[in-house]
Structures are given as structure tokens and as C-alpha cells.
Amino acid sequence: xxxxxxxxxxxxxxxxxxxxxxxxxxxxxxxxxxxxxxxxxxxxxxxxxxxxxxxxxxxxxxxxxxxxxxxxxxxxxxxxxxxxxxxxxxxxxxxxxxxxxxxxxxxxxxxxxxxxxxxxxxxxxxxxxxxxxxxxxxxxxxxxxxxxxxxxxxxxxxxxxxxxxxxxxxxxxxxxxxxxxxxxxxxxxxxxxxxxxxxxxxxxxxxxxxxxxxxxxxxxxxxxxxxxxxxxxxxxxxxxxxxxxxxxxxxxxxxxxxxxxxxxxxxxxxxxxxxxxxxxxxxxxxxxxxxxxxxxxxxxxxxxxxxxxxxxxxxxxxxxxxxxxxxxxxxxxxxxxxxxxxxxxxxxxxxxxxxxxxxxxxxxxxxxxxxxxxxxxxxxxxxxxxxxxxxxxxxxxxxxxxxxxxxxxxxxxxxxxxxxxxxxxxxxxxxxxxxxxxxxxxxxxxxxxxxxxxxxxxxxxxxxxxxxxxxxxxxxxxxxxxxxxxxxxxxxxxxxxxxx
Ligand code: AMP
Ligand code: MG
Numbered sequence: 001x002x003x004x005x006x007x008x009x010x011x012x013x014x015x016x017x018x019x020x021x022x023x024x025x026x027x028x029x030x031x032x033x034x035x036x037x038x039x040x041x042x043x044x045x046x047x048x049x050x051x052x053x054x055x056x057x058x059x060x061x062x063x064x065x066x067x068x069x070x071x072x073x074x075x076x077x078x079x080x081x082x083x084x085x086x087x088x089x090x091x092x093x094x095x096x097x098x099x100x101x102x103x104x105x106x107x108x109x110x111x112x113x114x115x116x117x118x119x120x121x122x123x124x125x126x127x128x129x130x131x132x133x134x135x136x137x138x139x140x141x142x143x144x145x146x147x148x149x150x151x152x153x154x155x156x157x158x159x160x161x162x163x164x165x166x167x168x169x170x171x172x173x174x175x176x177x178x179x180x181x182x183x184x185x186x187x188x189x190x191x192x193x194x195x196x197x198x199x200x201x202x203x204x205x206x207x208x209x210x211x212x213x214x215x216x217x218x219x220x221x222x223x224x225x226x227x228x229x230x231x232x233x234x235x236x237x238x239x240x241x242x243x244x245x246x247x248x249x250x251x252x253x254x255x256x257x258x259x260x261x262x263x264x265x266x267x268x269x270x271x272x273x274x275x276x277x278x279x280x281x282x283x284x285x286x287x288x289x290x291x292x293x294x295x296x297x298x299x300x301x302x303x304x305x306x307x308x309x310x311x312x313x314x315x316x317x318x319x320x321x322x323x324x325x326x327x328x329x330x331x332x333x334x335x336x337x338x339x340x341x342x343x344x345x346x347x348x349x350x351x352x353x354x355x356x357x358x359x360x361x362x363x364x365x366x367x368x369x370x371x372x373x374x375x376x377x378x379x380x381x382x383x384x385x386x387x388x389x390x391x392x393x394x395x396x397x398x399x400x401x402x403x404x405x406x407x408x409x410x411x412x413x414x415x416x417x418x419x420x421x422x423x424x425x426x427x428x429x430x431x432x433x434x435x436x437x438x439x440x441x442x443x444x445x446x447x448x449x450x451x452x453x454x455x456x457x458x459x460x461x462x463x464x465x466x467x468x469x470x471x472x473x474x475x476x477x478x479x480x481x482x483x484x485x486x487x488x489x490x491x492x493x494x495x496x497x498x499x500x
Contacts, residue, residue, distance in 0.1 A: 016054065016106040020214050021114060021185065022078050027200075028191070028207060029078040034068030034100055035121025035131065037178055042066075043139075043161040043460045044467060046146065049182065050159060054108045065102070066160040066180045068120040072103040079123035083197060084190035084257025085307055087291055092197060094190060094257050095125025098133060101186070112184045112214060115159065119178045132168045136452050137500030138177035139463060140443075141268040143451065145181065147443040147470040148265055153243045154236070155265040156183040161463070163455065170499045175456070183264055187211055189308040190257035196311035204315055211261055226315040230330050234305045235337040236263025241301040242341035245294070246349060247439065248274040248377040252284035253498065254292050254300045256307045270496040273442040275486055276374040279367070286498040298342075302334045348437045349381050350415065351430040353422050362418060365411055375401035376486040381438040385431035387412060389419050439473035440484050446491035447483060 022029065042063050050056065064070035071077070079096035086094075096116075100123065103115040118141070119133030133141075138161055148155040159180040166176040187207070195203040212219050212229050219225040219232075240263045244251065250272050251258075251265070258267040272283030280293040287293075292300060309327045317323040346363040347355045370380055383397030395412075402408040424430055443466070451462035469480050477483075 017072075017074055017103065018106040018112065019075060019104050020112065021101065021104055021187075021210065022076065024206065024210055027081065027203060029080045029101075030124050031076045032079045032100055032123045033071070033077060034102070034117055036069045037067045037120070037162065037164045037176065038166050040064075040067035040069065040162045040164055040178075043135075043163050043177070043455060044142065044463050045160050046158055046467070048471075049146075049157055052107060052109075053105065053113055053159070053182065055159075063160075063162065066117070067162045067164075067178055068100075068102075068117050072115075075103050077102045077117075079125055080186070080191060081125060081194055082188050082190035082257050083194035084188070084255050085193070085304070086255040086257065087287070087289075090197070091257075092194075093125075093127070094194075096123055097126040097129055098123070098131040099186070102180075113182050114184065114186060116181050116183075116186055117178050118181055119176060130168065132166070132176045133179070133500055134168050134170055134174040135163050135177040135456060136174060137269065138163075138179045139452050139455060140271070140448050141181070142179050143448055143463065143466050143470065144268045144271060144443050145265075146467060147473065148249075150471045150473050151243075151247060151439055151442075153247065153249075153265060154240055154263055156181045156186070156260075158182070171497075183260070183262070183266075185211065185215055185260075185262055186266070187261040188257050188266070189259040189261065189304060189311075190255075191261075192308060192311040193256060196314070201314040204312065208312070208315055215262060226312065227326050227330060230309060230312055231333055233261060233263065233308065234330055234334050237301050237305055238298075238334045238337035239263065239341040240265065241298050242338055242345055244297060245342060246345040247442070248277065248294075250274065250281060250283040250292070250294050251297065252287065252292055252496070254297065254304065256304045259301075259304050259308070269500055270498055272445055272496060274377045275444055275492060277367070277370040277377040277380070278374065279371045283496060284498060285495040298338055302331075302338070305334055306331055345437070349384070349434065351385065351424065351434040352418070353424055356418075356422070359418075362411075362414065365414075369402055369404060369408055369411060373401060373403040378439060378442050378444075379484070379486060382435070382440050382484075385434035385438065387415060388427045389416050389425040390427065435476075436474050440476065441469055441473045441480070443470060444487060445494045445496060446487040449491070449494055 065072055077100045079100055081095040083092050084094050099116050099118045100120050101114055101116050105113050107113050122131030142158040142161045145155050145158040159182050161179050163177045167173050168176045216229050219228050252270040260266040270284035274281050279295045282290045282293045309331055313323045316326045343355050347359055380401045386395035451466050454462040469483055
């Protein structure tokens with residue numbers, strides 16, 4: 001029996017459907033039904049997120065919906081059109097080529113949540129591609145979204161991961177999977193760029209008004225609402241990237257179509273948490289010029305904001321000079337917002353109570369030492385809490401990571417002096433605070449890879465283990481110690497490409 005058209009009554013009544021974005025309709029989006037996924041297997045269901053959303057059932061009706069095999073009751077799925085700057089080059093036509101919004105709901109706490117299936121089949125924006133996502137990249141996105149959330153970094157979330165034996169051709173034949181991801185909104189910088197560069201400037205205001213009404217409602221009735229909204233977006237973006245930097249995260253594909261209007265980490269592809277620290281680490285094997293290397297991320301974020309601001313010019317004033325002046329003022333907010341957030345977070349990682357002159361230098365000297373020694377980023381910062389102000393005893397786990405010991409010992413002496421200068425000499429209290437900001441566990445590539453290989457052979461237990469582990473990244477989890485180790489030599493250089 002085809003059950004696809006039959007809404008599950010219990011499921012339906014449990015949810016508060018609240019279509020809002022879909023109301024924008026054409027030319028912003030197109031109704032598209034998901035392509036059914038054969039033989040779906042639920043790899044993981046994120047029950048805590050489901051509870052937050054007010055979805056308290058993981059039954060078959062829901063699995064069918066999350067596979068794309070049954071519609072969400074009373075909601076017509078949609079795909080959005082966008083464009084974007086990809087690796088610096090303008091691409092005039094992109095869009096949700098394999099993502100569909102399948103529901104918009106109100107959460108029990110009143111917040112909005114949009115649910116998207118990624119990998120649910122072709123759309124009018126697929127540009128000849130298959131609309132599918134492979135299990136490998138779906139596991140990476142699924143795990144990393146939740147790992148970032150648990151780290152406190154703004155991100156889209158993952159509700160479910162469904163696998164299928166359906167073959168998908170990439171460099172080799174792989175199999176399909178569908179992730180249901182969740183965010184208040186998936187609107188991207190590239191949506192504004194699409195209409196601006198086509199000269200369809202009248203289409204910008206309805207999109208901006210939707211975003212403001214739904215997600216920046218305090219600005220909705222302000223006469224300067226567009227400028228204030230853009231200021232907020234620029235500052236959120238700057239703060240987001242400061243968070244990436246201080247946790248050693250490289251996004252890998254910082255194209256403007258992958259930049260969220262809410263300042264969320266969006267579209268996980270060839271991302272990577274650094275194991276060995278390198279200032280210009282490039283995690284995306286397909287990024288031949290290293291455009292999106294670790295130390296370029298802050299400036300790329302700023303450049304992406306400049307692309308958004310250009311697209312927003314017609315919203316700001318009919319007078320071009322005036323619009324340009326407003327945009328310049330907004331753009332100039334990025335750098336100080338970034339610096340404030342970054343130095344505050346680096347200072348927190350060092351256990352400093354306040355930011356003082358010289359702290360930037362202290363941080364960059366440490367990062368230079370880490371870079372030269374190829375030290376493990378996560379482990380070195382985690383172990384830094386073992387430095388004591390009352391003794392010269394070397395902090396175990398830190399000195400071992402460093403090659404230039406004389407320079408490092410000089411740094412530690414200055415660090416101790418800096419701590420004493422703010423009377424920060426309660427070593428145990430400082431260590432406890434540092435352990436709340438320096439994660440012990442991050443989604444290292446080799447950990448994700450192990451979960452992928454197991455799931456590809458039908459064993460989903462490692463995905464579940466990593467979900468549990470990474471939901472508490474700052475906590476000691478004694479039986480999970482091996483997950484905090486640096487990768488073995490043979491797994492240090494896993495190549496992660498754009499292919500997904
Ligand atoms: P991404 O690199 O995943 O951010 O994708 C860039 C663009 O290509 C987006 O517009 C995607 O929707 C589209 N895209 C990527 N992979 C596929 C695919 N397998 N089928 C259809 N569209 C895709
Ligand atoms: Mg994308």
C-alpha cells in the first residue's frame with residue numbers, strides 16, 4: 001500500500017506547522033517534491049534535538065518523511081534559488097540543487113525551525129547533477145553540525161540521517177543518504193546576490209523584509225531597518241569566524257552561497273578541525289590555490305560580507321553615493337567585531353580574566369610556536385590548563401608538543417607573569433575555567449572516517465558513539481580517552497575533497 005499520502009494523525013497534531021518562508025513563493029523558490037529513497041535505513045535520529053523541536057516520535061511515519069518518502073502533512077516542499085561567488089568567481093545560477101525545505105515549524109519555546117532534506121533528489125537548480133548526497137559526506141555533515149553546536153558555535157543542526165543502498169556515482173560508486181538539517185533559516189548571502197546581479201532589484205526588499213520579520217523582528221518597524229539588519233549580519237559573521245579560528249576549524253568552501261544570513265556555520269563539505277596546527281592549513285583538497293586556508297578565513301569572511309553589502313545597495317538608498325557611504329560604514333564594522341571576539345576568545349583559552357595590551361602578542365607567539373612544531377592544536381590548548389603559577393614544573397602534555405623548547409620556556413615564563421599580573425593564581429579554578437573553553441574532543445577527520453567506514457558496511461554504532469562523545473566536548477570522558485589522541489601517522493593526511 002502506498003502510505004505516502006496518508007498523514008500520521010498523532011504525528012501531525014504533535015507539531016505546530018508555521019509556513020513563513022514558503023510564503024515568499026516565486027521567484028525566490030519553487031515547489032519540488034523529494035525523490036523517494038529506496039530501502040531507507042535510519043542511521044541516526046537526534047532525539048534531544050527532536051525534543052527541542054517538539055517532535056517526540058521516531059516512528060516509521062517520521063522515518064518515511066525524513067527519507068523523502070512521505071510528505072510532511074500540509075506542507076509543500078520548496079527549493080530556493082541563489083547565486084554566489086565560488087572561490088572568488090561569480091556564478092550567476094546556483095540554488096538548492098539537492099536540498100528541499102520540507103517543513104517550517106514553531107518550536108515549543110516559540111522559536112522558528114526550518115527542516116531541510118539534503119540529498120533528496122534533483123530540483124530545478126540541480127544543473128544536471130543527481131540531487132543526491134553520499135553517505136560519507138552526509139555522516140560528516142551530520143556529526144559536525146552537532147559537534148559545533150555542542151562547542152557553542154552557531155550552526156545548522158542535524159535531526160536525522162537515513163542511508164540507502166541506492167548507488168551514487170562520484171569518483172567511485174558510493175551509496176546515497178539523506179540528512180534532515182534544521183535551522184531557523186537557510187537563507188544565504190547568495191540569494192541576495194542572485195537578484196542584484198540580474199538587475200532584479202525590486203526582488204531584494206521582499207526577501208530582506210521576510211528575513212527581518214522572521215529573524216530580526218525588533219527591526220521590522222524601523223526606518224533604517226536594512227542598515228541595522230546588515231550591521232548585525234556583518235558582526236555575526238565576524239564573530240562566527242572568530243569562533244572557528246579559536247577552535248581550529250576550517251570550513252573549506254567559504255563561497256558566498258554557503259554563507260548564512262543568520263551567521264550560522266552552513267554547508268559542511270570538506271571542512272576540518274586541525275590536528276597539527278598550521279597557520280595556512282588548507283583542509284579542502286580541491287582548493288588548489290589555498291584560498292580558504294585557516295589564516296585566510298577572517299579576511300574571506302569580510303570579503304563575503306562585501307559581496308552581500310554590494311547586493312544590498314539598492315535597499316539602502318536611491319542615491320548611489322549615499323548607499324555607498326552607508327555600506328562602507330557597515331563594512332567597517334567587521335574588523336573590530338572580529339578582533340574583539342577573537343582576542344576575547346583567545347584570552348579565555350589562556351585562562352585570562354581580562355584582555356590587556358600585549359595579549360595579542362602573547363597569543364601570536366604561542367601560535368607561531370605551535371605552527372613551527374606542528375603541535376596538535378586541540379591537545380596543546382587543552383593541556384595548557386596544567387601550567388601553574390606557583391611552580392616551574394613543566395606542564396605535562398604541552399612541552400611535549402613543542403619543538404623549540406627555549407622559545408617555549410620563555411613564552412611560559414611570560415604567560416605565568418601575565419597571570420600573576422592579574423592575580424590569576426588560583427590554578428585549579430583557572431584550569432576548570434579553561435577546560436570549559438578548550439575542548440577535549442573535536443571531530444577529527446580520522447574519527448569521522450572510522451565512523452564512515454563502519455556505517456558503509458552497515459554498522460552505525462560508531463556514528464552513535466561520536467554523537468554521544470561530541471555532545472560533551474569539554475567534559476573528561478575517561479573511557480573515551482583514545483578519541484582525544486592525535487591521529488596515528490598513517491591517518492594524518494586524509495584527503496578531503498569537494499566531492500559529496
Ligand atoms: P556545495 O558545494 O555542496 O555547496 O554545492 C554547490 C552547488 O551545487 C549548490 O547549488 C548545490 O545545490 C549544488 N550541488 C552540489 N552537489 C549536487 C548534486 N549532487 N546534485 C545537485 N546539485 C548539487
Ligand atoms: Mg553549498
